[in-house]
Amino acid sequence: MDRVHLNPPPAADVAERADAHAVAPLLNCLLREVAEPHGGSGERQVYRLPGTGRLLRVLGERRPAEPEVRVAGAWQRLGHTELVKLVADELRRHTGLSNHELPAEMIDSRDAVAALLTARERAVPPNDPYLRSEQSLLTGHPYHPAPKARGGGPVAAWLPYAPEAHGRFPLTLLGLREDTVVEEGDTSALDALGEAPPGYRLLPAHPWQLDLVGRELAGAFADGRLLRLGTTGFDAWPTAAIRTLYAPERDLFLKFSLDVRITNDIRRLWRHDLLKLRRTDTAAATALAALDGPAGWLGDRGYRTAAFAFEELAVLVRDGFHDRLLPGTTPLLAAGLVEGFEGSPLAAAADPAVWWEAYLAQVVPPALAVFADHGVVLEAHLQNTLVAVDADGLPAQALFRDAEGVKLLPEVERAAGWERLVYCLVVNHLVEIAGALAEHHPTLAPWPAARRELARHDLPEIPELLAAPTLPGKTNLLLRWNGADGADARYLPLPNPLGRT
Structure with missing residues (x-):
């Protein structure tokens, strides 16, 4: 990640901004899925929470802010932590179920935003407006309770790979023994990323994913099924999807497995999805190519992985923009x-x-x-x-x-x-x-x-x-x-x- 020498933002300012980023999508979910409209109170909308009977009021509609709960005849302001507790209590009563994992994710999401805000003060945004658009999502999904959760791991483990912090980094290159290669479709772009020794094929890896699953792969490195071959001579930029990287020098997208829950799913390249990839990609590409207009499809050309770590090491090759964009756009x-x-x-x-x-x-x-x-x-x-x-x-x-x-x-x-x-x-x-x-x-x-x-x-x-x-x-x-x-x-x-x- 490129850095410039700036004074770090005051901690109180970061905390306040992180709360605001995290409160809005959580409120959006609560108001959409559970709360009942209960009139207005000045500039604020009031809602009733049916599970607890509490009254909640917020400022604004599209990105609600400044939540307050009615306590002993007065409105009491809630920070993000207090809002998480309120939501958890409401959902326990509303659904009859307990869940200790999701509140932790909500807190993790807010703390991730704080780390990202601090990092962005020191990071240089990309000059390319496309990359700036991909790396702009500090709030993220506007209707998810924990859109920026990063699996609860330490900040140092994931921050170098965060698009929101304008990260960019080289890919790790592995040599995968030929008799263990599993692939489908056009994966030739992977072979152009470096040079593999005889009897091996190149397999790029996301360095964060290698950190996450490294222990599982120790045996493969020990017996020679995998070799470490260094890194690419160019950087890849994480896009909004986090596990999908764009390499501008090669005009190439690569999508990796990432054993972290991001929004609703553990972001692996699941076997069942990879096995139907050629069918769905061909259908979408054929359908869009038949249209009378400029719309296009960035095709998922193929995937390569290891038979002994099918999902963990999978990499998907996606088309770049070459010959797909209208001139001058x-x-x-x-x-x-x-x-x-x-x-x-x-x-x-x-x-x-x-x-x-x-x-x-x-x-x-x-x-x-x-x-x-x-x-x-x-x-x-x-x-x-x-x-x-x-x-x-x-x-x-x-x-x-x-x-x-x-x-x-x-x-x-x-x-x-x-x-x-x-x-x-x-x-x-x-x-x-x-x-x-x-x-x-x-x-x-x-x-x-x-x-x-x-x-x-x-x-x-x-x-x-x-x-x-x-x-x-x-x-x-x-x-x-x-x-x-x-x-x-x-x-x-x-x-x-x-x-x-």
């Missing part, structure tokens, strides 16, 4: 547009209505068309969508990624696939972009344009979507509290902003 992560970063065209849009209509025109049609024509359900949420902007900052192209999240009809029922698409594209994505844009440009009314764009598409589900009073919202707080599988998705109804006014 710059790709930006959609989630970064919501979070904000220096040079964001969303904040600087001269005409926000024109910018929003251009955004909708690039993102919505391809996601709907591949569903309608090819039965491909893209996981078109904020972290899997890149929007390329032209020299004026106007959206000109959408690029989608991550075959692991793609679902195919009829392997999933159409209704379930449509619900997932609506959640990812509308609730997780368009609602957040619209909210961020409206914060910067308060006179903008984003939903008539979104309604017009959706109505242009001839899917039988569209009229019902536009007329429905509610949309599906994922219940990340309850999923984690109830110990659901990381890939599970359960939804509750949210007010539909697409409805006619």
Whole structure:
């Protein structure tokens, strides 16, 4: 990580900012999934917590802040630690279940933010606006109770690899004995990262992952199935996904296993996902290539791993931007547009209505068309969508990624696939972009344009979507509290902003 010599931020300032970053998504979850509206109190909204009967009030709606609980006839301010205790007590009563793991994750997430804030004061952000957008997510998922948790390990173990701290680092190169290699698809880019000795193939590794699983691999290093071959001669930059790295010099993305829970899942490259990778990637690539428009797919070309450590050492090769971007455009992560970063065209849009209509025109049609024509359900949420902007900052192209999240009809029922698409594209994505844009440009009314764009598409589900009073919202707080599988998705109804006014 590059450093500049700056005075460290005062500890009190870091603590206050870390609390604010951590409180907002936790409140969003609590208010969406559990709390009941209970009127207003000045500039604040009041909610009733049904499990405990307590009254809670917050400032703001999109990113709620300054939580207060009613105690003995007065409002008492809650810091993040007190809010965690309140949420845990409410969920125990609300669900009848106990969970000691999630509160610890919530605290870990807040403490990680504090470490990131301190590190960012000394780190040099990348010059490339694409990388800045990928490394901007200090708050992260706006509807997750612990979006920045890093597995509870010591800060020194994970901070060098954190995108939010503008990390960059070389990859560790391993030699994998040829008779233990397992691979599928096009992995030739891996062989160009260095030179393996005779009888071995190159296998890059994420250094944090090697630290996490090193003891399990001791035997393979001892008997020669694995060799340490040094590091790459270039740096890779961690993207918002943390375990997916981008090497600009090679225009190459590499996705690794990471034995750490990040949001809802342990971020391994699971065997069952890798074994279906070629099918899902081919389906998504074929569907997007058939469209009459600039939208594209960053393909997951193939994977390589070790037979004796299939998931632990797996690395997935993903396409870079070469020949995929329109000339003169710059790709930006959609989630970064919501979070904000220096040079964001969303904040600087001269005409926000024109910018929003251009955004909708690039993102919505391809996601709907591949569903309608090819039965491909893209996981078109904020972290899997890149929007390329032209020299004026106007959206000109959408690029989608991550075959692991793609679902195919009829392997999933159409209704379930449509619900997932609506959640990812509308609730997780368009609602957040619209909210961020409206914060910067308060006179903008984003939903008539979104309604017009959706109505242009001839899917039988569209009229019902536009007329429905509610949309599906994922219940990340309850999923984690109830110990659901990381890939599970359960939804509750949210007010539909697409409805006619």
